[in-house]
Amino acid sequence: MAVIRRLPKYHRYLGDLLDKDIQRISSKELSDIIGFTASQIRQDLNNFGGFGQQGYGYNVEALFNEIGKILGLDREYNAILIGAGNLGQAIANYSGFRKAGFEIKALFDANPKMIGLKIREFEILDSDDIENFIKNNKIDIAIMCIPKNGAQELANRLVNVGIKGIWNFAPIDLEVPQQVIVENVNLTESLFTLSYLMKEEQ
Template sequence: MQKGNAKISMAVIRRLPKYRRYLAELLDRGVHRISSRELSKIIGFTASQIRQDLNNFGGFGQQGYGYNVAALYEAIGKILGLDRKYNTIIVGAGNLGQAIANYTNFEKSGFIPKAMFDINPKLIGLKIRDIEIIDADKMEEYIKENNVDIGIICTNKEQAQAVADRLVKSNIKGIWNFAPTDLDVPEKVMLENVHLSESLYTLSFLLKHNRID
């Protein structure tokens, strides 16, 4: 991502959702303003890191006042693109796909699940929270007719790349991939891989190497 001629690192971008989450908690507690030093104690980043991250996107704090919590929360939401709606589809209506369909917080954040797709004839026609499961053969047609922004892949490893290729050909803008494989997509398509097993294995490492024998 660019600000002027300066490139903003993915590390900074990946910290923004955490800032927003903690700011939401502060708003719930009725906190109206907060300093970078106070924010650092809550989030775990240094005050200098927080100021540096936020300065990538403009000046939000005021000397002697700190940050207006509501204004900063709204500003970060806009930076993250959460001031608009995204039509999404879920490809793969198994346990993981159904769990994502049932998670209403995504919808509250503007990610609207429009439909699910699967190849299993036993699932086709069923609804998960009013989201219909449609035959995967009809996916391209549906994307074209419903202005879909994001495809969420919840298939197995073997099917994932073929699904991604179909999404790309349908001019999908972004892919959120839960299949346990890295996908190959053109640069114009934004791709986010979520490897659940890698996160679990990291936890396993931490448990092993912090245990007292």
């Protein structure tokens, strides 16, 4: 699982190299850029097959594409975003998701004052209509940007209507069936980690 957490970083740095028209790179050069050791890089990539050639290194474009396939980026995903507050709006406005193949199809909110407002091309819909929207559209992922209260109940609704992936920004560990994938993004925990590391440096 640890190597899977590192793959998106490889993919990002390889994309940067492609933007600079760099065609090949050694594990040592990649190590200098990414910060992982050269042996760690070789070990990580060997988990998925031999991508490098001794004396040549890695073909940047081929490795970028192969890691993209491993990460599932060779297909498109349809998503809905629930919770159109500040965080939800920031996510909805980020163009990088669309470039990576993640298409937000609709925004939902439970606040009557938000319903009907527009964020980009989206009119914010009533959260009561989530089930109908998912049934009538091929939705793979739900992005939850709501408070802790109500998050588990919402997750239950999403699971019952067939959602297979949840990107959860609510500060709660959701209980879902094994076949449903949840990726928790706890901003406070991340900030607390930063606080700890800064304290240790003093």
